[in-house]
Amino acid sequence: NAGVTQTPKFQVLKTGQSMTLQCAQDMNHNSMYWYRQDPGMGLRLIYYSASEGTTDKGEVPNGYNVSRLNKREFSLRLESAAPSQTSVYFCASKSGISYNEQFFGPGTRLTVL
Amino acid sequence: SQQGEEDPQALSIQEGENATMNCSYKTSINNLQWYRQNSGRGLVHLILIRSNEREKHSGRLRVTLDTSKKSSSLLITASRAADTASYFCATDAWGGSNYKLTFGKGTLLTVNP
Numbered sequence: 001n002a003g004v005t006q007t008p009k010f011q012v013l014k015t016g017q018s019m020t021l022q023c024a025q026d027m028n029h030n031s032m033y034w035y036r037q038d039p040g041m042g043l044r045l046i047y048y049s050a051s052e053g054t055t056d057k058g059e060v061p062n063g064y065n066v067s068r069l070n071k072r073e074f075s076l077r078l079e080s081a082a083p084s085q086t087s088v089y090f091c092a093s094k095s096g097i098s099y100n101e102q103f104f105g106p107g108t109r110l111t112v113l
Numbered sequence: 114s115q116q117g118e119e120d121p122q123a124l125s126i127q128e129g130e131n132a133t134m135n136c137s138y139k140t141s142i143n144n145l146q147w148y149r150q151n152s153g154r155g156l157v158h159l160i161l162i163r164s165n166e167r168e169k170h171s172g173r174l175r176v177t178l179d180t181s182k183k184s185s186s187l188l189i190t191a192s193r194a195a196d197t198a199s200y201f202c203a204t205d206a207w208g209g210s211n212y213k214l215t216f217g218k219g220t221l222l223t224v225n226p
Contacts, residue, residue: 004155031211033214035216040218042201042203042216042219043216044216045214045215056208056211090155090156101146101158101161103158104155104157106154106155107153107155
């Protein structure tokens with residue numbers, strides 16, 4: 001039982017390049033989330049998926065797109081990376097709509113030059 | 114926008130002492146959660162307190178919630194060096210299609226051996 005896994009762990013991009021961050025969970029959770037964490041800041045929600053087939057914007061969605069590929073996988077895509085997107089990205093999941101704890105992946109550290 | 118704000122931003126104590134961290138928030142919530150983040154790792158859920166609860170215990174953790182003052186505190190008793198981490202409060206509120214967590218900026222706790 002791996003929990004929430006994220007790939008890659010580290011990535012360096014040049015401005016304008018695109019990439020997709022992958023997230024998968026094996027806990028049969030319905031809801032999945034993408035956050036970014038910047039130095040001295042808490043986590044800010046980028047996008048979330050309440051259930052398979054649905055996605056919604058969070059607090060900072062500009063410059064990102066997401067795909068809920070199936071119940072297990074939720075990917076985050078940067079179409080044209082910008083230096084302002086340099087951050088640590090965390091994926092999380094939780095079992096359902098009712099309020100309860102989220103389980104986090106180990107994070108992807110992204111640097112955009 | 115950040116919902117929760119932790120205080121202090123940083124706290125340094127000796128092993129065996131108690132550590133108290135505070136969190137203030139601005140709007141109505143369904144519950145408040147505390148998470149721990151070790152350096153370079155993902156967040157780990159510690160404890161959840163519902164809006165109709167005033168106090169909750171889990172091992173060496175004690176959480177209080179005062180909804181009239183929109184504030185919460187996390188007390189870690191008999192601290193250990195392994196408690197060194199950043200601690201985040203997160204408020205859980207309905208966001209339209211799902212409950213969403215909004216994180217504060219965190220308190221960096223250092224426990225000196």
